[in-house]
Amino acid sequence: MVATSNSTVDAPSVPHPSGAAILAAIKAAGVREVVAVPDIVTSDGLLWPISHDPDFRLTRLCKEDEGVSICAAMSFNGTRAVLMMQQTGLMDSLNAIRAIGMDYEMPVVMLVGLQGKEPHLPPEQSSVYGVRIVQPVLRAMEISHSLIEAPGDEAHIPEAVDRAYALSRPHIFLVGRAPEAS
Amino acid sequence: MTIPRDQALTALAPHVRDEDIVVAVYQTNFDWMALNSRPLNYVAVGAMGQASSHGLGLALANPDRRVFVFDGDGSLLMNLGSLVTIAGSGVTNLHHLLFANRTYEVNGAHPLPAADKVDFEGFARAAGYRESRSFSDLETFRAALPGFIDTPGPQMTVLEIVPGAPYPRDYAYIHGAEARQRFRDAFKAPR
Numbered sequence: 208m209v210a211t212s213n214s215t216v217d218a219p220s221v222p223h224p225s226g227a228a229i230l231a232a233i234k235a236a237g238v239r240e241v242v243a244v245p246d247i248v249t250s251d252g253l254l255w256p257i258s259h260d261p262d263f264r265l266t267r268l269c270k271e272d273e274g275v276s277i278c279a280a281m282s283f284n285g286t287r288a289v290l291m292m293q294q295t296g297l298m299d300s301l302n303a304i305r306a307i308g309m310d311y312e313m314p315v316v317m318l319v320g321l322q323g324k325e326p327h328l329p330p331e332q333s334s335v336y337g338v339r340i341v342q343p344v345l346r347a348m349e350i351s352h353s354l355i356e357a358p359g360d361e362a363h364i365p366e367a368v369d370r371a372y373a374l375s376r377p378h379i380f381l382v383g384r385a386p387e388a389s
Numbered sequence: 390m391t392i393p394r395d396q397a398l399t400a401l402a403p404h405v406r407d408e409d410i411v412v413a414v415y416q417t418n419f420d421w422m423a424l425n426s427r428p429l430n431y432v433a434v435g436a437m438g439q440a441s442s443h444g445l446g447l448a449l450a451n452p453d454r455r456v457f458v459f460d461g462d463g464s465l466l467m468n469l470g471s472l473v474t475i476a477g478s479g480v481t482n483l484h485h486l487l488f489a490n491r492t493y494e495v496n497g498a499h500p501l502p503a504a505d506k507v508d509f510e511g512f513a514r515a516a517g518y519r520e521s522r523s524f525s526d527l528e529t530f531r532a533a534l535p536g537f538i539d540t541p542g543p544q545m546t547v548l549e550i551v552p553g554a555p556y557p558r559d560y561a562y563i564h565g566a567e568a569r570q571r572f573r574d575a576f577k578a579p580r
Contacts (some may be wrong), residue, residue: 266445273442279446
């Protein structure tokens with residue numbers, strides 16, 4: 208069963224990030240390979256535009272943990288990649304991230320949509336259990352992560368990607384509000 | 390009829406060029422390391438059937454190299470969707486060789502679910518691999534190898550095998566930083 212929020216009634220309106228700005232930041236980080244399982248949070252603003260953008264090569268996956276291995280393997284010759292999924296897929300991929308990203312110390316950069324999160328709330332205040340636990344789980348696993356919620360949050364993407372590859376460690380961008388397509 | 394695993398690997402060895410990448414799992418990996426230690430042996434696959442996905446990443450990022458995945462049947466069953474992902478990716482440089490012993494060998498040799506029924510050759514064909522074939526006889530496999538080893542992929546070759554010589558299981562090496570660094574350094578070597 209997918210838990211959904213029931214606390215968005217009368218929620219304040221908040222600005223959403225620009226999908227185009229996020230994609231520009233990903234390109235600025237030197238990423239041209241995207242591997243993905245569709246996620247409704249990032250579908251219209253990121254994944255569909257990526258699928259039409261000749262600057263990117265998109266590899267569609269059947270299951271998210273495949274992408275952890277694909278991105279790690281690509282990195283051996285310096286190829287940078289981003290793995291896209293929903294937080295349900297992140298939870299399902301934790302052992303792959305543990306083994307390949309953390310134990311093997313490999314750079315795996317992920318963009319994870321937080322499906323069901325109330326746009327005006329931080330993830331840990333969400334009424335949705337599957338959203339609320341994401342950051343505590345990542346902290347327990349010592350996995351670097353950051354939020355993309357508001358316009359301008361994408362500015363840190365190139366530096367975070369650079370750091371992931373320089374340190375050879377995973378980094379996860381948590382997308383808490385659906386990016387606008389423009 | 391079945392093929393001793395080390396004899397299958399010995400038959401394969403002359404067909405693997407220096408610049409090729411080999412991704413191998415579990416006992417097949419240990420046997421291959423003993424029989425053909427080489428810098429572009431990729432051993433850092435973790436667990437849970439991820440070898441085929443590592444192979445795909447390497448094939449996508451290195452289109453000028455052939456990538457051989459020496460997979461296990463139990464491993465592939467844990468990542469069966471990767472067959473579809475590989476077929477859909479468009480890679481032509483990936484050769485998937487499945488060493489099918491119908492058991493989880495290193496975890497106590499327990500049988501696979503439906504061990505006597507699973508059709509791995511059929512799985513790959515149905516997923517969209519360019520070609521798929523099976524062998525259970527060493528001499529037939531050896532004779533057929535030159536006919537498909539250089540053809541465009543993705544190619545599936547299922548080998549019905551039994552254990553061969555008992556090569557040691559060096560888990561510390563395959564999970565260690567030294568093996569990954571050796572592989573990484575191999576990319577920097579002039580070709």
